[in-house]
Amino acid sequence: MTPSEPIDINSAASDAALRLIVAECFGVEVPTFQGEGPSCGHPALFIRLSRCNLTCAKCDTKYTWDWSQFDPRKESTKRTAADLVAWATSSPVELVVITGGEPLLQQARLVSVVRGLIAAGKRVEFETNGTIAPAPELVAHGVRFNVSPKLASFGVRENKSIVPAALEAFAASGRAAFKFVASTVADLDRIAELTDTHRLAPVWVMPEGTTADAITATTRVLADAVATRHWHFTTRLHVLAFADARGR
Ligand SMILES: Nc1nc2[nH]cc(C(=O)O)c2c(=O)[nH]1
Numbered sequence: 001m002t003p004s005e006p007i008d009i010n011s012a013a014s015d016a017a018l019r020l021i022v023a024e025c026f027g028v029e030v031p032t033f034q035g036e037g038p039s040c041g042h043p044a045l046f047i048r049l050s051r052c053n054l055t056c057a058k059c060d061t062k063y064t065w066d067w068s069q070f071d072p073r074k075e076s077t078k079r080t081a082a083d084l085v086a087w088a089t090s091s092p093v094e095l096v097v098i099t100g101g102e103p104l105l106q107q108a109r110l111v112s113v114v115r116g117l118i119a120a121g122k123r124v125e126f127e128t129n130g131t132i133a134p135a136p137e138l139v140a141h142g143v144r145f146n147v148s149p150k151l152a153s154f155g156v157r158e159n160k161s162i163v164p165a166a167l168e169a170f171a172a173s174g175r176a177a178f179k180f181v182a183s184t185v186a187d188l189d190r191i192a193e194l195t196d197t198h199r200l201a202p203v204w205v206m207p208e209g210t211t212a213d214a215i216t217a218t219t220r221v222l223a224d225a226v227a228t229r230h231w232h233f234t235t236r237l238h239v240l241a242f243a244d245a246r247g248r
């Protein structure tokens with residue numbers, strides 16, 4: 001905001017009262033780490049929003065969208081932006097990860113959450129599937145985006161999961177890391193096509209897996225080919241440490 005713009009107190013107050021559809025918040029009572037990507041290993045709090053615009057077969061958070069298996073009334077609550085900020089600021093942990101589901105489905109309501117978190121001295125990262133371009137107001141607040149475009153091998157149609165304009169908007173924001181889940185070396189070839197075509201960088205690869213054994217096996221399958229391409233490699237630390245327990 002420029003100094004000459006008036007501060008609209010009423011709008012700020014009503015924004016704080018906006019309610020978001022939340023699946024779970026964790027990391028305050030039972031501490032944890034960011035398990036994936038550039039901040040892997042950093043102590044972190046998590047706000048997991050409910051709902052997604054994709055239906056990946058290999059999704060590990062189907063309780064945010066798959067109402068054939070889960071009951072949306074049991075799996076979601078509405079919480080105000082002010083309540084989410086108060087929850088996060090009750091902890092000294094600096095990093096707040098906003099994930100889902102697909103959190104940017106609610107990005108208009110997230111502006112107020114992000115503003116409150118940054119004002120309280122937090123660092124904010126989004127985990128997003130990269131299909132929805134980030135609003136300029138979110139980018140302006142200095143957040144980072146871990147963008148995970150989903151490949152066909154993840155059980156989704158790429159005509160839905162690969163949205164060139166959105167991916168290119170993330171790349172142009174200067175605030176994104178592109179974190180691809182991979183199972184095979186063939187997946188790495190597809191990642192190379194996508195990152196070349198849409199000029200996506202930096203590239204991170206993360207082994208698919210919801211058990212430590214699966215992650216170790218996939219890590220070994222991928223490591224040489226990831227290193228050869230000079231890409232970044234991340235594990236899923238929370239799966240190794242906590243066996244993919246919900247709320248860790
Ligand atoms: N510890 C931990 N780190 C994470 N990083 C990304 C997560 C996600 O589910 O998006 C996640 C998660 O669920 N737990």
Ligand code: SF4
Pocket residue numbers: 052053054055056058059060061062064100101102129150
């Ligand atoms: S985009 Fe993410 S949250 Fe949505 S269905 Fe796919 S894996 Fe699940």
Ligand SMILES: [Mg+2]
Pocket residue numbers: 060061
């Ligand atoms: Mg997870």
